[in-house]
Amino acid sequence: MIFHPLPLAGAFLIEPEPIRDQRGFFARTVCRKEFAEHGLNAEFVQQSLSWNEQQGTLRGMHYQVQERKEAKLVRVAAGSIYDVLLDLRDQESTYLQWYSVELSAINRMHIYIPPGVAHGFLTLSDHCEVIYQMTAFYDPTAARGVRWDDPVFGIEWPQAVDLLMSAQDKSWPLWVRES
Template sequence: MKIEKLEISGLFLITPRRFGDDRGFFAETWSRRILADAGITTDFVQDNHSLSVKPGTVRGLHFQSPPHAQAKLVRCGRGRLFDVAVDLRRGSPTYGKWAGVELSAENGLQLYIPAGFGHGFVTREPDTEIVYKCSDYYAPECDGGLRWNDPDIAVDWGISEASGISDKDAKAPLLADFDSPFTWEGAA
């Protein structure tokens, strides 16, 4: 398993090693020991699986606030998506900045997103599935989000028009109106 730090502190790109033959492949997608050796000591408690039928479906930018903030380990189970994390940690030198990675069933890449980030994605193929681990259970009272097309964040989703935007995502607040409950602790 290869683990690389991304340009925003706390984000990691993880490339599981695949063992393949004419039947397909096998990959270890999570190892507490290997991730801990890289400094990722998150205890995951919940797995989520989402299907988006149409390409261009945007979901996000979502987060859970403290005391139920979530770190996530995200991968694509089928299809292809562009996954995005936005730094929402007050005091961070990259506050409001985003990083994105193409995740696909074919490339097997994973994105580790610590608590304190907004998370979203856009699908690139029909019937795309996203599978991710969370470090805390779903807590509706802590559920939050920012507008997916906020001009201050300016995510380049790589699409001319989004489809399947939920009312919740379309009406989410802008970064300029957001009082972040997250604080940057200078983590690597």
């Protein structure tokens, strides 16, 4: 695996290194030893799947608080997404900054999202399947979100009209720092 550090501290784009032969290829996607060498937690306790029927589906921006803060490893098994990370860690120099990347079944990239960083994505194609691995169990009492279009963050989405979103994601409040 090749670990590409991103502008947000502790976030990485992870590129599989395929070993090819006449059958296709084989590539590791998680190795605790290699993750640890980059200061990353690979103790994933939960894995989830997000299936999205149509292009223009937006999910996010989600995170968990307190002792339920989680790191996530995200990849796309089908289709493509515009993936967005938003740094909500007030102790980091990148506080309130965001980063985006296209993840797809074709490029096979993974993104590692550190605890305290919100995550969301917009589907760029129909029939997108997104796989998440998390280092903490989902806890609805610790689940939080921020608005995808909050002017404080200024996230630039490739499509901003006719989005398919959940009622919850539409109703997240504008940003107010938690104490």
